[in-house]
Amino acid sequence: MNGNSFDSLRDQVRGQVITPGDADYDAARAVHNGMIDKKPAAVVRVSQVADVIASVNFARDNSLDVAIRGGGHSAPGFGTWDDALVIDFVNTKGVRVDPASRTARSEAGATWADFNHATHAFGLATTGGIVGTTGVAGLTLGGGIGYLTRKYGLSCDNLLSADVVTAEGKFLTASESENDDLFWALRGGGGNFGVVTSLEYRLHPVDTVHAGVVVYPLEHAETVSKFYRDHLASAPEELGAFLAFALGPPVPFLPEEWHGKPVCVVVGMWTGDPAEGAARWQPFLDVAPVAGSMVGPMPYPALNQAFDALQPKGILSYWKADFLPELSDGAIAEHIRFGATIPTVQTAVHVYPIDGAVQRVGQTETAFANRNMKFAPVIAAFWQDPADSDSKVAWVREYAQALRPYSAPGGYINFMDGDDQSRVAENYGPNYQRLREVKAKYDPQNLFHVNQNITPA
Incomplete structure (x- = not known):
């Protein structure tokens, strides 16, 4: 698709749609790992959930691969992909802390440096990564190991809820009380089940x-x-x-x-x-x-x-x-x-x-x-x-x-790196079949496959 093919998407989003030939295309397609040199069809720097819904619908209806970029720290560079539509959260980094309930809600583009800066003002934290430039969303969806793991568990163990745009373009909240099967899968299953737009965490007294x-x-x-x-x-x-x-x-x-x-x-x-x-x-x-x-x-x-x-x-x-x-x-x-x-x-x-x-x-x-x-x-x-x-x-x-x-x-x-796809089943062990069933429910056509991919049952 050429740049003009995305004009209808530009009309539907408030964020920036960047295509080959645009002045900032090379910067927009780059991820943290310099080994990765992918050339996506377009990068959408989303500004809000409505942009994500429009982007998912556009990609699905036009048979485009979808790459999701939170912090862009993925070792295999899954935040970009050749000829794909990249949904980029670089402009959505907000973190709102509720000190009374000791919770925080983070937008999907925040890094752990962003998150820790916000929570530290209240003497609070949750398990995050070892490096501040790591994305909050990507780390959590894969599990989340950090300095606080022994005391407070993985990042995903401290996840209370997540907002998700599914392959159908539907907006759902996943928690213990809503869409609990999806919530189960998000806590370690990676970006296989939809586009996570925000995440709510339990915080602990760490100063x-x-x-x-x-x-x-x-x-x-x-x-x-x-x-x-x-x-x-x-x-x-x-x-x-x-x-x-x-x-x-x-x-x-x-x-x-x-x-x-x-x-x-x-x-x-x-x-x-x-x-x-x-x-x-x-x-x-x-x-x-x-x-x-x-x-x-x-x-x-x-x-x-x-x-x-x-x-x-x-x-x-x-x-x-x-x-x-x-x-x-x-x-x-x-x-x-x-x-x-x-x-x-x-x-x-x-x-x-x-x-x-x-x-x-x-x-x-x-x-x-x-x-x-x-x-x-x-x-x-x-x-x-x-x-x-x-x-x-x-x-x-x-x-x-x-x-x-x-x-x-x-x-x-x-x-895991990009050549580890053959290990996905063993990485999930006894949970793999259930993950395939959740994948089949929320993404039966495997729209979200630019990841350590779980194939639908």
């Missing part, structure tokens, strides 16, 4: 936290990793921390001799009694020689955005992930082996805990089925030069393959 970033020479990684695994198993859920393998970043608290050198890192925060904060981090400072550390009080939003600068929009990336029933000695050994070959300072190899509150929700209570796992590792290479793409992708794949013997069959869909 200033006792944050910690402790960096160790890689030679001590085995000691640190085993201590992390064993200590976390008995630590209060107020301690949320992940294990990482990286190259030493150029930060003030890390001596220059460690910049760009392979290191092991523990990052997280204590949200319990502030007076206990220093004592809760002391074991991590004592377990092995420390290359550098930053431990102390910090506003929660500041920790959530601490690493944003390492991964700016346009950087190239490739991701792989599995779930771990245990952080076994064998898995630790492979992390150390590949940790010695981390290719760039931006590359993120993180092992996130998903115990505590996550495991108090039943395996079939939401679409997120992997409640019996203890860790969710991600291997995400980031780099600047396109000439390096083949070698970086190969490194990630080899790393992931080395971890497979210690991993469960499924992985976390928010960490």
Whole structure:
């Protein structure tokens, strides 16, 4: 379709309809991952729900693929697609907080930096991502792992309701009391069931936290990793921390001799009694020689955005992930082996805990089925030069393959890349068939297939 073909859509929306040839087309089609170079038929920067309804109807009636973009942070770049109609929420980032009920409603274009800024004014938060530029909607629909997971569960466990435009162009609210089958599927099932336009969350008292970033020479990684695994198993859920393998970043608290050198890192925060904060981090400072550390009080939003600068929009990336029933000695050994070959300072190899509150929700209570796992590792290479793409992708794949013997069959869909479609069924395990049935009810023609796709039953 050419630009003129979208004139009727322009007449129906208040947002901007951008097509090839428009001055801002290249900027409008770009997503966070610079590996993605798709050329959509049009990008609609929606201004309100009415624009979403018109866009869905237009795409369906004209047999166009639909790509949905919230924060645009999708690893496979699902927020854009060749010859598709992109529904872009970049201009809808509002977050309304109700401090009395400890709830917040977020529009679909908000990032976690937007969300945390709004809720922090009231000393409140909910489980969000590790990076502030991640979209609220996309993270939640895939599950939502973050610093607060052990204490308060996944992002989707804190979702109270969602407004959705279906493939028929109908506007629905999904909650425990309305369209509860759709609400069940949205909590971990991704963007398969409609266009989510806003999300309502339960909030918790989280204000200033006792944050910690402790960096160790890689030679001590085995000691640190085993201590992390064993200590976390008995630590209060107020301690949320992940294990990482990286190259030493150029930060003030890390001596220059460690910049760009392979290191092991523990990052997280204590949200319990502030007076206990220093004592809760002391074991991590004592377990092995420390290359550098930053431990102390910090506003929660500041920790959530601490690493944003390492991964700016346009950087190239490739991701792989599995779930771990245990952080076994064998898995630790492979992390150390590949940790010695981390290719760039931006590359993120993180092992996130998903115990505590996550495991108090039943395996079939939401679409997120992997409640019996203890860790969710991600291997995400980031780099600047396109000439390096083949070698970086190969490194990630080899790393992931080395971890497979210690991993469960499924992985976390928010960490999956575009070549992981064959794993969708195992990612959802016992919930997959029910998800297919919900998909058949709300999107029988699979209009919303630019995602980790669940095929209709």
